[in-house]
Amino acid sequence: MLDFLEDRLGLVTAFRSSMSQKHPPRGIGYLRTIGFAALTVMLLQFLSGIALAVHYVPTTELAYPSILALEQDLTFHGFAFGSFTRALHHFGASAFVIFVVLHMMRVYFTGAYKQPRELTWLSGIGLFLIVMGFGFTGYLLPWDQKAYFATKVGTEIASDTPLIGAQVKEIMRGGTEVAQPTLTRFYIIHVVLLPIALLGVLGAHFYLIQRHGVSAPGRPVGDEGEPGAPYFPDHTFKEALVGVLVSGALFYMSSAYRAPLEPLADPSDTSYHPRPDWYFLGLFQLLKVFTTSRQLGTFWVPAGFMTLVALLPFLDRGKERHWARRKLATALGVLVCLVVAGLTIAGFRDDPHKHDAEAAGEGAKKAAAKSLGPVIPYPLEFTDMERRGYALVRRLKCHGCHSYVSKSADGKQVTHGTQHDGAPRLDEFESDTLKAVADYVRQPEEGSEMPSFSNVTEQDRLAIAAYVLRLTRQKKAPK
Ligand code: HEC
Known part of the structure; x- marks a missing residue:
């Protein structure tokens, strides 16, 4: 059977000739496995992304509930598979960016972008931009507070593009506001366009790496060094080890921590x-x-910087590769790293939530922690209707006048909304049947400040009632 397959496909022969015949230059160590670490994370992103896409609903109404449902219901023999998958995709996104940037730094400081690998560098820049595009578009998909407002700012920034700024913003948003068309566009870009672009550019990147091999450490341009140990199994072993370690670390983080959801x-x-x-x-x-x-x-500044980085191999025509013999390039590289790291750290320290908390004392600090933390507004046993009710209560802003308490996934009491004078709390209504609540919502008492929600369908009013009554029951239930 194996002979039959080998005769028809020739895979083993192809593998032997492509792997064991290759002898990368001597001195290739673990620094040359960072790209493989990025590739490992990419694979995990594809797998976890597909698992998420199966459950995610890309509409402003259902995106958020679908993620809550995914995190709460998708369990496999007691293992919170949905929550794990989302965390894996969340932490994986960060790891992807980290490894791509580290890989770029390695290539920069070892002078590996120089002749004849200029186009390999250029395709790498393409990959970097695609990865950042994944980050930007993926951020919107949960449709929580941070998703919405970060995208609003991000698309606003895009409108600063000279000449075509207004058009760029409108194309990204699919209108004047961040709304359903924006979500549709970002989703399609995230799950269709960027993956195709990634695979295409990655193909070019690999082809070029195959064609030119890896650069010899410390050797100047034109000197490809002496052949070292065969690629297989020597370097592949290092890569496999790195792949296992990276996946292990990500698996551990994803089972120990949840991805945040506001x-x-x-x-x-x-x-x-x-x-x-x-x-x-x-x-x-x-x-x-x-x-x-x-x-x-x-x-x-960002566009100019990226252009310079992309053109680097054409601007820096020096023959040296060793960092110690490229004093100016090394100094510039270190400077750029320091500036980028400094700006990022300054960004972290400039956390507006923190400022608010400091200015307003303890209560606000708690509120800030709450708005950042993973607040799960309903526990596992909620029905579809109650979930729909939750989304509607938030969308119609019932909690703008009726505050309420609900239990988060870890059993803590969380207060939602603000209290309007004279309005009962949402979890303390007198109306105690689905019908009574739904009727009141359609037609509030004469002279009441409560607005009428007669434009909402009866189904939706009943869903709201189901959620409200569930909260009431939850509150009355003995601890
Ligand atoms: C502008 C503020 C406001 C908003 C928004 C609002 N309400 Fe009210 N609601 C009130 C006030 C005030 C009352 C008390 C009415 C009275 O007794 O005069 C009330 C009363 C009620 C009652 C009857 C109370 C009882 O004890 O049975 C229900 C039910 C209710 N609201 C549900 C809702 C739901 C559901 C929403 C969202 C779809 C909502 N409200 C949005 C202000 C508001």
Whole structure:
């Protein structure tokens, strides 16, 4: 059977000739496995991304509930598989960026981008931009507060593109606001366009690596060094080890920690301070540096910098590869790393939630922690209808007048919303049947300040009632 397959496919022969015939130059160590670490994370992102896409619903109404349902219901023999998958995708995104940047730093400091590998570098820049694109588009998908407001700011920044800024913003948003068309677009870009682009550019990257081999450590341009140990099994062993360690670390983090999820997006919330994911914090901080000329920080500096980085192999024509013999390049590289790290750290320290908390004392500190932490607004046993009710209560802003308490996944009591004078709490209504609550919502008492929600369908009013009554029961239940 194996002979039959080998005769037809020739895979073993192809493997032998492509792997064991290759002898990378001597001195290739673990620094040359960072790219493989990025590849490992990419594979995990594909797998976890597909698992998430099976459950995710890309509509403003259902995106958030579908993620809650995924995190709470998707268990496998007691293992919180949904929560694990989402955490894996969340931490994987950060790891992806980290490894891609470390890999770029390795290539820079070892001078590996020089002739004849200029195009390999250029394709690598393409991969870097694609990975950042994944981060930016993926951030919106949970449709929670941070997703909504970060995208609002992000698309606003895009409008600083010279000449076509307004059009770029409108194309990204699919209209004037961040709304359903934005979510549709970001979702399609995230799950269709970027994966295709990634695989295409990665193919080119690999082809070029195959064609030119890896650069010999410390040797100048033109000297490809002496052949070292065969690629297989020597270097492949190192890569396999790194792959196992990276996956292990990510698996551990994803089972120990949850991916954060803030409350459902509330476009009318004017007090929310938007913040991008950490790998965009440096860029975000740049805006605060160039306060006088906004466009300098939002467009010219980042675009100019990326152009210089992309053209690096064509600008730096020196023959040396060893960092100690490229004093200017090494100094510049270290400087850039320090500036980027400094901006990112400054971005972290500039956490507006923290400022609010410090200014307003203990209560606000708790509120800030709450808005950042994974608040799960309903426990496992909620029905579909009650979940729908939850989404509606948030969307119609019932909690703007009726505050309420609910239990988070870890059993803590969490207070939602603000209390309007004269309004009963949402979990303490007198109306105690589905019908009574739904009727009141359609037609509040004469002269009451409560607005009528007769424009909402009866199904939705009943869903709201189901959620409200569940909260009431939950509150009355003995601890
Ligand atoms: C603008 C503030 C406001 C908003 C928004 C609001 N309510 Fe009310 N609601 C009130 C006030 C005030 C009362 C008390 C009415 C009275 O007794 O005069 C009330 C009363 C009620 C009652 C009757 C109380 C009882 O004990 O049975 C129900 C049920 C209710 N609201 C549900 C809702 C739901 C559901 C929503 C969201 C779809 C909502 N409300 C949105 C202000 C509001």
